[in-house]
Amino acid sequence: MKKENSFSKKFLFISRWGEILDTAYATLLEGNDVKLYIEDKPSREIGTGFVKKTKDWKKQVDWADVIIFDYTGYGAICSELRAKGKLVIGGSEYTDLLELDRSFGQDELKKHKIKTLPFKEFVSFQDAITYVQNNPDAYVIKPSGETQELKQLLFVGSDDEGLDVIRVLKAYDKSWGDDFGNFQLQKKVKGVEISVAAFFNGKEFLRPLNITFEHKKLFPKELGVSTGEMGSSMFWVNNSPIFDATLKKFESTLAKTNFVGHIDINCIVNGNGIYPLEFTSRFGYPQIFIQRAGINEPIGQLLYKIASRETFKINTKKGFQVGAFIVVPPFPYEDKKAFELFSKDAVVVFRKDLKEGIHPMHLKKINDEWLITGNTGIALLVSGTGLTMKDAQKMMNNRISNIIVNNGYYRTDIGDRWFEDSDKLWSWGLL
Template identity: 45%
Template sequence: MDSKRFLFVSLDAALIGDVAWQVSREGHDVKYYIEAESDKEIADGFVPKTDDWEAELEWADVIVFDDIWVGSEVGTGKLAEDLREDGHAVVGGTPNTDRLEEDRGYAMEVLEDHDVTTLDHREFSDFGAAIDYVNENPAPYVIKPLGEVQNVKRLVYVGREDDGSDVVDVLRAYEKAWGHRMKGFQLQRRVEGVEVAVCGFFNGNEFVEPINFNFEHKKLFPGNIGPSTGEMGTSMFWADPNDLFERTLGKLADFLAEEGYVGSIDLNCIVNDNGVYPLEFTPRFGYPTITLQEESFESPTGQFFYDLARGEDPNLQVHQGYQVAVRVVLPPFPFDDEKTYDENSRNAAVVFDTDSREGIHIEDAKNVDGQWRAAGESGMPLVVTGKGETMGAAREQAYGRIDDIVIPNLYYRDDIGERWIDGDGDRLLSWGYLGPA
């Protein structure tokens, strides 16, 4: 493939630096725009930057948006839609696909309209009404904030008591602490099972094969304990469209084609022997999911996005085994505390015990005269990946690579991928969801 020009755009947090770096290393011309002042140094020394993304539109062969947010508002879908109408090749959503993430009630309506089974759910803007509802309908529920605070992951609460009493207690606490900001939330019935996300790349017309199946690890500590984070790590594999895909994302192909959606779309589900129950959409790249997907590509990343943005089949070739990604973080992640970050993590040096950088991916990092350092203010400098014919082999490679990294005060979960080994894989196979469509 001849060299192409790629413009990567982060209009909220800087998230797409590693993909931009990979495309640049493949010989393409890359420019990266970061809106947030606190993130502007992220990926410095790894990829070329621009201070005005709109001035680069005519220069770019492909424009890639990394999220749905423009600051505190949802909006990249509208930008991407308008640019496509003007003849640009864009990886990005539409206003309606952005809404799948921003408006959980709308997302459930879309699923139901396309004959996808959903869990019982209800939206509330009044805490008292929600408490009355739980008392009148005792059951375990999940509290999912809506709107501005939905990205504060620690506010998602998974009920444990069969009568919903703990959910009532948490709602009362949230009303006192977050009532001024939490303008709405969804209560969704909790079910037991295996949590798995079905993820496909869509080229504006159809899904690209193969399909990705991944397992998120959102809690801070091993054993799924502690506060929720954006993500501490991911395990995954790729497969042809199967029963799990056909029951979920496969039913939305016409909807996505009507929208002209281009990019990654992920539907997180709970699966048990009674059925498949979607939980939430990610109509954009997931993080660090896209990093691990990129690592597992065996065909060029730049070619993939170039073809995807033009509605073509990229003929994607991927690693045929299993993959694991581990997020390596620094204090005070996942919390915001400027003093703690300044004292422990700002500009922290990343030291490697070997010359190899295989499986080492940047997140909030910069390169200063050859020295990798932590950048930004979030405390997420690296994602480390591994691949193998088994999940255990992928884990071994990833954690072996982490052992060769030295950053003062680093921490990470050491159990990414264990759920698959400990029984999730056997359960999904025995229930038949991973077999032929």
């Protein structure tokens, strides 16, 4: 049921793949008018029945009080709309480059006097193989540009001679050839992987800051292929040494380049220091949904205030927030036949009609039933909150047990990383 409230605005959400559905739906339920545009044709059924859809977002610009872009690559359009006086949440040409062009991102880190890990950029797999043979070590293969959207192509080597990396490079050469685009080999460093993120109002970072621990592998205990994300744990802080050493140094640059939105920097940290890996200069998925679970104010109102360039403190919950994706075949792979056979139009069943902490992903709503659609097999994100990580996990697991998704699978250990990682972070003085 849509609430009636004194704050009511018109929100236009422009989405690459429909990932922003949960935020758009929550904004609607808070009593705002919402329209959603999805660029990717196979994803266009996502959100049907949840929110009003539009086939041409440009025709809705004058209608909207706030325009929200959910992905990188729209920076030039965002700048154009801002110049016309529209309230926009989204990137700029500069922040698009930070995320999409890994070498540019690394150069900018150096320019801002932030230490980086050694890396080398390649366009040829053969050149990369020769390089590893001549410089044996453990490496990470990182695609750049559009290819980096295929998260399973990111490969983290574990062999100190680089033999596993050579094997994967040979496989990529056979399957991709020259269509892969440029990619990096980055020296692998052992430590804790941690992200620090913040909302930016066009002038400065808003507090509190968000600290996130991602769980990228398909199976518990970090086994299987990289999926981009199977779930995250997080908490909010007013101060962070990792933020001070990284994002904070970009504050004046982001203001100059007219950025208004959310930005995240992923790092490896250890006893020797903080090493930034990459930027996400947009909402993170599922980060934004789990963040919403930990924010005490309506998400629409929050986004409106950020777009209006207000300076304020975000009202957040104490303690921890966790979230796990429930996915279905063929996730994390693309296989149209398998998706249609096992997953398309499958119903999400709730044992009890409790939808608190349930975030719709690639779904449509027909006769009040939630059905799986799209083509990737991400059904839901289920979140939980609590004063301790264990409390947050317990709430999330209770909510998951209320849901039946045919052929659904999810990680049962989201948040477990915290128990070991926190000890290391305390001992290194990084919490």
